Amino acid sequence: xxxxxxxxxxxxxxxxxxxxxxxxxxxxxxxxxxxxxxxxxxxxxxxxxxxxxxxxxxxxxxxxxxxxxxxxxxxxxxxxxxxxxxxxxxxxxxxxxxxxxxxxxxxxxxxxxxxxxxxxxxxxxxxxxxxxxxxxxxxxx
Numbered sequence: 381x382x383x384x385x386x387x388x389x390x391x392x393x394x395x396x397x398x399x400x401x402x403x404x405x406x407x408x409x410x411x412x413x414x415x416x417x418x419x420x421x422x423x424x425x426x427x428x429x430x431x432x433x434x435x436x437x438x439x440x441x442x443x444x445x446x447x448x449x450x451x452x453x454x455x456x457x458x459x460x461x462x463x464x465x466x467x468x469x470x471x472x473x474x475x476x477x478x479x480x481x482x483x484x485x486x487x488x489x490x491x492x493x494x495x496x497x498x499x500x501x502x503x504x505x506x507x508x509x510x511x512x513x514x515x516x517x518x519x520x521x
Contacts, residue, residue, distance in 0.1 A: 385446075386508050390501040392447035397498040399427050399450045404491045411482040416470040421478040424456040424487075456481055 407424050415421035428451045458481040466475030 383508050383512055387505065389446050389448075390504045390508075392449065393501045394498055396427070396429055396448040396450050397494045397501070399453070400494040401491065401498070403427050403453055404487050404494065407482045407487050408484065408491075410480055411484050411487070413480055414468070414470050415478045416472050418460055418462075418478050421460050422480045422482070423460070424458065424480065424482045425453050426456060428452045428454055 403425050410422040413422050430449050430451050432447050432449055460481050461479040462476050463479065464475050465471055465477045468477045471477050
């Protein structure tokens with residue numbers, strides 16, 4: 381495997397973790413939002429990743445030795461939290477207010493995992509760079 385392949389794999393993983401972190405940020409920003417109907421209530425979103433090995437092709441993009449691709453960002457199917465609040469201005473005709481299905485603790489755990497995965501790939505890129513520099517120094521002597 382070439383240095384270029386390693387760099388492309390780590391770069392695709394970093395891009396995927398960036399999508400994951402952005403999705404988590406959106407979920408946390410809407411964690412306490414309310415709505416007057418189930419249809420308009422915010423639902424947690426999760427990215428769907430795929431591992432592509434050499435020679436595979438999804439969506440017309442050529443594959444390197446291996447990489448991570450974000451296939452989609454899907455809405456959670458977990459039920460919304462509905463609360464009887466007849467005095468709330470967002471309440472429907474039955475007095476129900478619908479809150480998101482975002483689990484803040486799970487989102488924070490996912491955020492820590494995504495951050496560490498991103499950091500790991502930054503470390504991989506740093507090591508590739510130092511290996512390339514050491515290889516160039518061999519050619520000097």
